[in-house]
Amino acid sequence: MELPRDPYGDLVRSGPGAAAARRLGLPVPARLRRYAPGQELLTGPALVLRVGAAPLAADVAAWLAAAGARVLDDLDAAGGERLGAVVVDASAARRVPDLARLRELLAPAFRCTAHGGRVLVLGAVPAEAGVPGAGPDGEPGEGFGEGFGDVEGRSVQQALDGLVRTLGKExxxxxxxxxxxVAAGAGAALRSPLEFLLSARAAFVSGQPLLVGPAPAPPPARGRRVVVVTGAARGIGAAIAEVAARDGAHVVCADVAAAGEQLARVANRVRGSALPLDVTAEGAPRALAEHLRRRFGGADAVVHNAGVTRDRSFVNLDESAWDTVLGVNLAAPLRLTAELLRTDGALAPGARFVCLSSINGLAGAKGQANYAASKAGLVGLVQALAEPLARRGMAANAVAPGFIETPMTAAMPPLPREVGRRASSLQQGGLPVDVAEVVAWLASPGAAGVDGQVLRVDGQHLTGA
Amino acid sequence: MTAAPPPSRAARAVRPVAVVAGNRTPFAKAGGRYAQASAKDLLVAAVDGLVARTGLAGERLGEVVAGAVLKHSRDLNLTREAVLSTALDPATPAYDVSRACATGLETAVLLAGKIALGQVEAGIAGGADSASDAPVAVDEGLRRVLLALNRARTPGARLKALAGLRPGQVVPEFPRNAEARTGLSMGEHAARTAAHWGVSRQAQDELALASHRNLAAAYERGFFDDLLTPYLGLRRDALLRPDTTAEKLAALEPVFGRDLEVPATMTAGNSTPLTDGAAAVLLSTDEWAAERGLDVLAHLVDAQTAAVDHVHRGEGLLTAPVHAVPVLLRRNGLTLDDLDLVEVHEAFASTVLATLAAWEDEEFCRERLGLDGPLGTVDRARLNVAGSSLATGHPFAATGARILATTAKLLAERGGGRALISICAAGGQGIVALVEA
Structure with missing residues (x-):
């Protein structure tokens, strides 16, 4: 795919450019480490820090060691080597002094992270932390009586949110x-999210909270996984198809018949199959459900990626621009999902849905009332589906990409494009593959404990952060 | 390959041949959108689209059989070279076939034979033609001089060879749509047949109009969404005129048969122009399709070829299918009434109408076809119901695969039935086939 160039990034990463940029205090975007098969999980040793009882730390250390990492429990043991990852188990933190302990442990380690390093704080679910007696010491918080629960415990867990978002920026x-x-009882469901967020696959995910709960019982093993991607002919959809195929799936690449030439190219490249499908067509849900049932005996994951924009200020948006965007971006995923769930055999046991939302859907964007409404609607879709799907052993999640280098952003005027790129903690646009990695992981069985979540893939963009 | 021991020769039965899927490029008028694309490019596009839709990337098929009518000398291995450029396993064998306009269906019949006999489990048949990228040859005299020069070993011999050069030899030879033995163009031949059967201008224009309307309607209902992959930005057949009318067609000047005693009737509107495009169909055993979760559209049941003597006996150049169809029907114990769909390639509207007229003519059927009476009447409501070559255009070698795929899907769509395909070809040949679902 032809991607827009980032001349500023290239300049300030060059020798003389870098010196000038440093002196002028200009942002110098780092070259992000991205995934390649066979790659080491981390670029240096992993330090596992314990705040209080730290009930997750032992498992985490064992998993990291099994993934080939050198695991340390003391910064001194690093002997000056840069840290590939710092994992802090703060899941038992309930009291304000626990936060002080966290600062004391993490601050020196934070200084020592390697290029492309990872800092991961493990917390509790704030609502669960607020349940009285749920904390390790079984005590309610300071100063509150009967009926209030552990107000301090919940406050402390929420404090982690602000802390992590700040560290992302620093x-x-x-x-x-x-x-x-980490929700109570998550157990081994923590392993895949932990490894994913520490890996190069999550290169453009920063400053984000993600909730992991207990995983439903794993479905019986089938053959090759089948992943459906709508809007697969180009851009992020094509990248999702590539990554899902790299991870072993047969990808059903769906797109409108008019995009058939590019679609065929993508489908053949990923050794998947091309499905001409206009998601807004009356018969599309039935056609997709029947195709998946008859051809594959059900899909293991469905990625609602097809999306369009028709930008206009709200007062100038006509009916057609509104209906087109809401029709493709929101109504179609709703209809398709409903039909797939209704049709016996269209979905495999443990099937997972992933919707492509947008940070503009979370934060709003000038000139995108229709788009933002549709993308926010998808958040509602996955939240509404989360519990009913969990009861069936399935799940639905959304990703919200930020500024991604696609043909669409390449067409932006230069100044807004440059501002869009730099206005994130990673000071650069993401690549389609960055979004694709997150989507493919959410679509994978490893993410079984993740349901009803919205994960931003935006390098911690300032928009709505 | 299964580990099971092979069945004994006697036990090997003839197997049904499934038409699983089809794909083609939209067709373009020569010199149009595909002016820069070669027949190989077009064939690769058609096969790759088919491979993508059926999820066969990286698979090794038993055979890919295709051909082109307008063929460059460099394309002696056209199909194999095309396969190497597709997403199929490069270890997929391939070969070229040529039977003029019958090529695309002939490839399917050949492949079907291999499948039926257990030699191949699955393969792709098809064809491509680029009238835009047609081979241009040097003058015959110049060619002889150049060959002699190539053979010459001494300076003297080379000079002697060069002495054969003549100024007139610089004019290259463009391929002509003309019969080798009569020198008449195909249109002129068709005009003679039309005159013989008294095919009217109005009937021809009506058939052309129906072809455009049927094709346009099929596009509108998404019929071609899984039979066609856009190519080089073209999404529909460039020749399709959804808004054409009887009046517009009636206003066109005749172009063929102007030297005959009867008024000329054949125009650019009721004749196919030179066209670029490619088409491919996937054939397999039922088991092979079922293993991949692919639905079978229909089965290619039987086929028959025939040839007429247009040189000595004055038979209509494009009337060989008139002779082939009764043979095919009799062998299968069928009559025209047993057919739910009839696809007669519209090389010219008059060809279709002359064919139908011949089957209705008692004297012709008795004397020339050896039947007891007229073969019968083709119900026009069952004829070329999704449009045919007058509206799609006619890239010679691609037409057979286009019609086979369209027919198979039409049968699948109506939940079963029986269809006849009839294609005429240069050289006084024709091929017809029976498809059932």
Whole structure:
């Protein structure tokens, strides 16, 4: 795919350019480490820090060691080597002094992260932390009586959110900082999210909280996984198809018949199959459901990626621009999902849905009332589906990409494009593959404990952050 | 390959041949959108679209059979070279076939034979032609001089060879749509047949109009969404005129048969122009399709070829299918009434109408076809219901695969039935086939 160039980024990463940029205090975007098969999980040793009882730390250390990482429990043991990852188990933190302990442990380590390092804070789910007696010491918080629950415990867990978002902004060298909120009973479901967020696959995810809960019982193993991607002919959809195929799936690449030439190219490249499908067509839900049932005996994951924009200020938006955007971006995923769930055999056990939302849907964007409404609607879609799907052993999640280098952003006027690129903690636009990695992971069985979540893939963009 | 021991020769039965899927490029008028694309480019596009839709990237098929009518000498291995450029496993064998306009269906019949006999489990048949990228040859005299020069080993011999050069030899030879033995163009031949059967101008224009309307309607209902992959930005057949009318067609000047005693009737509107495009169909055993979750559209049941003597006996150049169809029907115990769909390639509207007229003519059927009476009447409501070559255009070698795929899908769509395909070809040949679902 032809991507827009980033001349500023190239300049300030060059020798003389870098010196000038440093002196002028200009942003110098780091070159992000991205995934390649066979790659080491981390670029240096992993330091596992414990705040209080830290009930997750032992498993985390064991998993990291199994993934080939050198695991340390003391910064001194690093012997000056830069840290590939710092994982802090703060899931038992309930009291304000726990935060002080966290600062004491993390601050020196934060200084020592390697280029492309990872900082991951493990917290509890704030609502669960507020349940009285849920904390490790079984005590309610200071100063509140009967009926209030552990107000301090919940406050402390919410404090982690602000802390992580700040560290994301302060991190340098492509280091990312995220918060994994681990629900009670999540157990081994934590392993895949932990490894994913520490890996190069999550290069453009920073400053984000993500909740992981207990995973439903794993479905019986089938053959090759089948992943459907709508809007797969180009851009992010094509990248999702590539990554899902790289991870072993047969990808059903769906797009409008008019995009058939590019679609065929993508489908053949990923050794998947091309499905001409206008998601807004009356018969589309039935056609897709029947195709998946008859051809594959059900899909393991469905990625609602097809989307369009028709930008105009709200007062100038006509009916057609409104209906087109809401029709493709929101009504179609709703209808398709409903039909797939209704049709026996259209979905495999444990099927997972992933919707492509947008940070503009979370924060709003001038001239995109229709687009923002549709993308926010998708957040509602996955939230509404989360519980009913969990009861069936399925899940739905959304990703919200930020500024991504696609043909669409390449067409932006230069100044807004440059501002869009730099206005994130990682100070650069993401690549389609960055979004694709997150989508493919959410679509994978490893993400079984993740349901009803919206994960931003935006390098911690300032928009709505 | 299965580990099971092969069945004994006697036990090997003839197997049904499934038409699983089809794909083609939209067709373009020569010199139009595909002016820069070669027949190989077009064939690759058609096969790759088929491979994508059926999810066969990286698979090794038993055979890819295709051909082109307008063929460059460099394209002696056209199909194999095309396969190497597709997403198929490069270890997929391939070969070229040529039977003029019957090529696309002949490839399917050949492949079907291999499948039926257990030699191949699945393969792709088809064809491509680029009238835009047609081969241009040097003058015959110049060619002989150049060959002699190539053979010459001494300076003297080379000079002697060069002495054969003549100024007139610089004019290249463009391929002509003309019969080798009569020198008449195909249109002129068709005009003679039309005159013989008294095919009216109005009937021809009506058939052309129906072709455009049927094709346009099929596009409108999305019929071609899974039979066609856009190519070089073209999404529909460039020749399709959804808004054409009887009046517009009636206003066109005749172009063929102007030297005959009867008024000329054949125009650019009721004749196919030179066209670029490619088409491919996937054939397999039922089991092979089922293993991949691919639905079978229809089965290619039987086929028959025939030839007429247009040189000595004055038979209509494009009337060989008139002779082939009764043979095919009799072998299968069928009559025209048993057919739910009839696809007669519209080389010219008059060809279709002359064919139908011949089957209705008692004397002709008795004397020339050896039947007891007229073969019968083709119900026009069953004829070329999704449009045919007058509206799509006619890239010679691609037409057979286009019609086979369209027919198979039409049958699948109506939940079963029986269809006849009839294609005439240069050289006084024709091929017809029976498709059932």
């Amino acid at each position: 991190a340098r060298g492509g280091t990312t900082v995220n918060l994994l909120r």
